[in-house]
Every structure is written in C-alpha cells, then in structure tokens.
Amino acid sequence: MDYKALGLVAGIEIHQQLDTKEKLFCHCPTTVRETKEHNGEFSRYLRATVSEMGEIDRAAREEMKHDRKFLYYAYDTTCLVENDEEPPAPVNDEALSVCLTIGKMFGMTPVPQVHTMRKLVIDGSNTSGFQRTALVAFNGSLPNGGQIETICLEEEAAQRVKDEVFSLDRLGIPLVEITTSPCMHTPEDVQKYAEYIGMVLRSTGKVKRGLGTIRQDVNISIAAGARVEIKGVQELDLIAEVVRREVQRQQSLLAIRDELRKRGACVDATTGVDVTGLFKETKSTVLKKAKKIHAIVLKGFAGLVGREIQPERRLGSEMSDYAKKCGVGGIFHTDELPAYGVTEEEVRYLRSHMHAAEQDCVILVAGANEKQAACAISQVITRARLALSDKPVPEETRKMLESGSTAYMRPLPGAARMYPETDVLPVLIDDARWDAVVIPELLTAKADRFVTAFGIERNYALQLAASEKLPLFEQAVKEGIKPKLATFTILSTTTELRRDGVDISKIPDQAYLDTWHAVDSGKAAREAIPEIFRSIAEGSSFSDAISKLAPAVSREELEAIVKKIIADRSDFIAQKGKAALGPLMGLVMAEVRGSVDGKVVSEILKKEIETVTTPK
C-alpha cells in the first residue's frame, strides 16, 4: 500500500513506568501486587467537574452517560493518597530527575517552572477522577529528522481488575509520557521510532521492565480521514500492524460513506420505537432479559452496517461501542440477524413493524430501563449520522484489541480536561539543576563497547545491553569475572533453564556473582552452573547448592581419581591410545560431579594417558 499517497501521518506517545523507590505523589513503594493480596476495598462515584475555563470536557461527558459505581482494592503497600483521602505529597524528586535525564538525552529544553496539572479521567482508573501530570521539557530530536514535542511526568492509573473494579497498587507509579510530533509516514516508521525511544529510556537504567510497564499510544490519520488516538499498545511488534489496520478502517469508513450517499441513505429517526412487545416470546436470552427494547431504521444502510472495516470489526461494532456508553451490552442489527436466538420470523415481523424496506437496516438495543434504551438509541443515531457526514471518520480515542484492531473508547479529549493541581507546589528547574543532569551511555553505545573491549559478538552484545541483567553483567565485569562467562550464563544458560521450566526469577543476582567467582577460582566447574542454578531456583542457598553439586576436589584428589580410572582401564587405553581421552573424560566428570572445570580434568587426563601410553 502506498501510505505516502494516502497521506498517512502518525505520531506516538510512549508511557514508560519509572523504577523509583516511591510513587510520584506519596511515599508508597512502586510494587505491583497480586489482586488476591488486597486487604481493603471501597466504592466511589465520579462526576465530571468543569474546567477552569468553565467547560466540561467532551470525553468526560461521554464517560458520564451512566452512573457507575467503582470498586477499589487497597493493599498494605498503598495509602490514603491512592484512596483519594489525603492530599498528595510533593513531586517525587527522584522521578523528576529521571524525567530530566531523559529530556536531556533527547536534547530537550526544560520548563523553567514545572506545574502539576489534573487531567480529567472519570473512567474509574483514578480514584480522584483525574491523573496528575506535569510538562517537564519540550522540543527534542530523534534520528532521521523525527521530533519529540514534550515529555511529561505523570502518575500511573489504577489497573482494571474487571468491569468497574480497579486495583490501587499501580496507581501513582511515576510514568514518563513522551509525545512525538506527527513525523511518521509508514507503519514501519512508527515501529522503528517506538523501538528507538524504548532503547533510550532503558539506557537510564531507571525504568521498570516487563509486560505493561511500557505502553504506546499511536496517533494516526490519513488525508481524507481524521486523527484517532489508539491507546494501550503493549507489544512493540504489533505497532505497525495497528497502524496498517487503522488505515484500513479509515479507508473503509470513507468507502461506506460514499456508498451510503450513492444509495441516498439517511438517518431521519430522532428517537427509537419501543418494540419490547414484539419479543415477549423470544428465545434470545439478551432480549428476554431486557426490560425495554428500542429499535430504529437506518434507511439505505442494509449490508453496510455488517460490512467489515478491519479484521473482526464492522460499522455495527462502532455503533455498538457508542451504545455501550449508556450501559447496554451492545446492539443487534438486521445485517447479522437472524442469529443469537433471534429467529427469521422475528426479524420479518420486526422489519414489517418498523416499515423497513429491503435496503434498510434495523438496529435493536436492549436496555435495563427506558432511560438506558433511549440513551443507547440516541448514541446509535449519533454514530450513524457520523457515518454519513463529511467527516465519516470521527476523531476518537480508541483502545487496542488483542489482534491489533481497535474499539471506540471516547471522543478525543480537549484542553478543557486540564485543571491545575492546587495541592502540589510548582518546582523550579534552574540552570544549576539542568547542568548537573548526567547523560547515561546509550545501550547501543554500550553494546559497541562490549564488542571492542570484551570481544563479545555483536548480536550477543546487543542482547546483553537490552537485558534486564545488564547491571549484573557490569557488576560482574567490575568484580573481575570473565565477560564471556557472564554473557554465556546470562544469555544462554538461563534461557535453557527457563525452557526447562525453572523459575530463574528466584535466582538472586548475588548468586550469579558467587557462582561465577566459584568457577573462576576452580571451586566449581562451568558445567555445574545449570545444576547450581536449578537448585537455587528450587530454594537452596548458594552454599548448599555448591556443596551438594560441586564438592571441592583438590588437585591431588583429582589426580588420584584420574590415576585410578586409568589403571582400571589400561586395556582400553592400550587399544585406543590418545582417542581414549573423550570416553574417559565423561567417566572422570561423572566421578567429580561437576565440581572441577572440564579444562582442568582434560589437562590432567591427557598428561596421565600420555604417561601410560608413551613407551618407557
């Protein structure tokens, strides 16, 4: 596809959790917990408040369409600040420092005085109803002419457990939000820039690692479409696919609009018709449960509501997302009926009741009450009108679904969602502070150094630099461990063990260092490392593992073992000569159970074989 011709413009927002000791606005640890560990819960409602400009944000208004009661899980690692029961502490200075470091790495300009704002978010993910965020620096540059607009320091939102239940452990973890300019023009560009920014962030050594600790939001539009923000792309590999699918969606919506206009389609209904009575005897469980069923006719829409606009998504799915904002489970449309327990006869009856012609599509919503059903129908009307309008791609915030397709969340928020956080004092960033910020070595530069200084192969060096064990590697080298031994253990040994089902996260970094030192001093063989690690992962201490798996064997004891084995097999040696080395090696190693380096065994064995085979 020629993305340039389509006028693809994209930018990304990267949200990266910081690995600080405490949260951004309280002194709780930044520890993520298991939800079953929660030791308290409470429930709240949120309502949109007016901005300092006197408006209610359009995104917030959408979230308010139905009263939602949110339930929160609290932990012994969360406090009254997360509960929105105590004013925030001053901005975490450690987090601000990391943010400034990142800003400087991108060549940005710091804000002279940082003001914390409240960004209105009333979907329940923040107990306060807003996310605290502060613009820290702006105008940064990326390779190949890319630009970073801003870097903000934000608090992480609470994790949704399910539906309206949220877990407070994550709320308040510091997060940097890096926003690029719309400087990308192909799906691959977007992915490449995301990878590069992620690498720079990890170079600080102060960011959290693992799934969910970095999230990308992608802003995309094509020339005839509109700007759409896709939230929560967690896997980097999916970014390009998300962009491709969004382009496809925008093109499809444009094509549907053209087709609708050609057919003379229109949405003249302003309210729904109560058709609850038609479904008194229905076999459809959803309709049977509903207290109120409303329907409308979309003239000329038949076949287009059910048309796929991106994999597994139809125009009908978009209408359904809009309707869900009123609290209904979704919609039914005649493009997909009969199905879901709705019979052909019921559809025929419905169409005739609604005076729907063949080219018309009838939409049904099932509500818990009149208000909900009416709200859902008006949302469907709104979305259907958009499909026909001059701008058939609405400006929206969307969320990524597992496959890379997306669903509607809410309208794009405006500036009205920002309100000053009056409880947090501004922070001055003066020249002295900015000048004192030290730029860390980029991971790519580090990898180059590993290649030249330690002779590590380039692809291993890159893997090492990207590894969570990088600090361990650097510590090991500092302590005099052979870089190749550390590299092999970190990249290869642990991977194999993990494949074998060993929980290597249970092996502390100190155990790595102790083991390497043991190998270095001849107390354990390289070959024993996997067994030592396996034992530690299963709960042994390092010293227990070493004494069990690699009992110290002195050189004299080793020589005695070798001599005995040679004496027992003198015929074999006479027959094979030097070729006996290999088979005998296995026997000796089995005897010493890995406690001696293979090289040492081989050396002694070779010498002793020579002694017995050399004619006297």
Add this chain to the structure above:
Amino acid sequence: MYITGRDGMAVVKLDSGYNIGVPPASCTLTERAAPVPPMQTDVVQNKNLPTLAIVSTGGTIASRIDYRTGSVTSQFNANDILTAIPELKEIANYRTIPLATILSENMTPAIWQELARAIYAEIKNGAKGVIVTHGTDTMAYSAAAISFMVDTPVPIVFVGSQRSADRPSSDNAMNAACAAAAATSDLGEVAVVMHATTNDDTCAIHRGTRVRKMHTSRRDAFRSLGVDHIGEIEFPSRKVTLADDAVRRGTRSLALHDALDPRCALVQFYPGMSPDILKAYEGYHGLVIAGTGLGHTSTTLIPQLKHLAASGTLVIMTSQCMNGRVCDRVYDTGRDLISAGVIEGGDLLPEVALVKLMWVLANEMDRKKAAAMMQDDLKGECMRRSAHGL
C-alpha cells in the same frame, strides 16, 4: 495564554491545556483575552417540593477557582448550587442566603450569632429545614453553637466536603444530597451530615453537640463521640433512617437565644505546663480545661486555678480522652481541683464545653446556677449515663 503570576514566574497555559511557569520577561502581550461571562444556566425549581433554606458560610460545596481572576467564585445562589449538584432539584426547592465567605478557621462567635439569627429568620419564614454549608475545620463548633442558640422544630443540617468540590471524586455532591434528604426528613434538631465511611454509600447524621472532626482529610472524618450517630442516609437512594433518640420534627418550638459571652477560653493541659500560662486568663469569665485522664492537671496548677475561680472565672474540667466522663473524686489531685472550685464537665467534649460556657454565661448571671447548667443536659451534649463508648 497568560494566566497568573506565581513565585516570580509567569504561569502560561499552552494549547494542550498544560500550565508552565516561564520568566515574565519572556512573555509579550499579543492581545488581551476577551472576558468570559460567568456561566449562567437557569435552573427551574419544583415549587411543589418542600422549601429548604441554604445558608452559606463559605464552605467549598459549590465553589471553584477562576484562574483568570485568581479568586474562588463567590457568586452563591441557587443556580450555582443546583447546576453543580443537579440531584438537589429532586429533593426540595431552595432559598439561598450567602451569609459569609470565610475559611472555617476564621469563624468567630460573632458570626455564629449572625448565623443563628439568619437560621431563625428562615425557619420563621417557613423553611421546612435549613442546610448550612460550612468548612469542615470548625463545623463541629458552629453546630454546637447553633444547637444552644436556636430551639428548632425543623432540621438544621450542617454539611461540607472533605475533598474539594473541584475534583470529580469530591464528597460534596453526595454530602449535599444527603443533607437535603435529612433536612426534609422527620428530624427536629441540629445535626452534621457527612460521609459515614470512605465509601460513597452512606452519610451519617451526627448530633450537633456530640460530633467531632477526627481525621484531617478522610471523607468520614466526622464521628459522634461517646454516643451512636442519630441517623443515616443511604446513597444514592437517599433513604433516611433516624435512631429512636433522634429529636423528631415539631418536638421543640422555635426560639432564638442568641447571646454569647466570648470572654471564655479552652486550654489543653500538658506535663510540665507552667502556671504562668493560666495567668493570661485572668479576667476571663469562663475557662475550659482539657485535662488528662479522669480530668486532671498537675498539682502545681491548682493554686492558680483556685485563684481564677475565686476571682470569678467559671473553670470547667473536661478530658483530652474525648471518650468517657470526668471524675475528680477518685484521686487526690481531682479532689484538690474540686476544692479549688473547678467544676466537673461530665462527658462534655472540650470544645462543646467551651461553646456551651459562652452561651450559659451570657444567659445566666448567677454563677452557681451557671455551674449547674454546665452539668445539665440542654441539647444532648451530656449524657446521664455513659454508654459503652469507643
């Protein structure tokens, strides 16, 4: 856009909505922002619903910051409140009386008196209940003061918010809706209505003379001490349940006794406290001591207390324990305090004792009778019996 100055920096709002501070010298005036007229939406009230009076003293229940003027929106009328908290419209129709716009720590006995007069006038004028919006810091003092000054046949409900009204999670809307429900209920006394727990599901109705702010910031900071609260309001259903001992609507006849004697004070005793401190209260008409335990000070203070009592200061002993009753007949120190002329304050909360003392001294000139009144229950402030407490 330029917003305001702060700490020598110019605060500027970017198009994204973020504010940043920049040196003022880096700003140039391009144009002046057109003044935006305050948002006005006319709210239609349902005249068939009971009429409530809302007296505002400056609580944050419907206010917000206007950054361009740099001040808290001070227009306070029914429209503002009903726009901010639409569900109030379903409960009553409202008259609003903007009495003061102060932070509650700046409250004074003189304003309590104005408040009492305003409330009295509203009830006399037919209000079926009165809501007083009030900052939470000294709300309990004001509720106690109104309890003594106004005999009321209808509910007088104090309400506020612990979490500011400019946040989506504010407790203001639920507290206000519950207060309105309480003000239209069968209650007939002065009460404080605030969150019962950290959940948005129940508000508690506290008697105005037994309630105390027990947390700096939590929604459920207000607690009835030594007694159960006198009712609850479910949210969002707004179903009101009153305890058996809650005074019912119509029990008392309307009367105003708005005299107060502000020459009264409250001091907290602490180990090592110098008798010199008490000298500062010479000439005061009343002094409440928040003593330790059963109601003690060190023996070194007794001569000075004796001197104060002898020179006409009514000295009332209460306890820092908050829960339980003063008894100065158990230990020698206590007996010595009684001999010195100190009056046992029963289970009065120290600050309620102060407010009551102001009221009693202004209404009863006879010192002996005044001392007896301090020990009588006037508005549910002291119990004949100690319930289990805590």
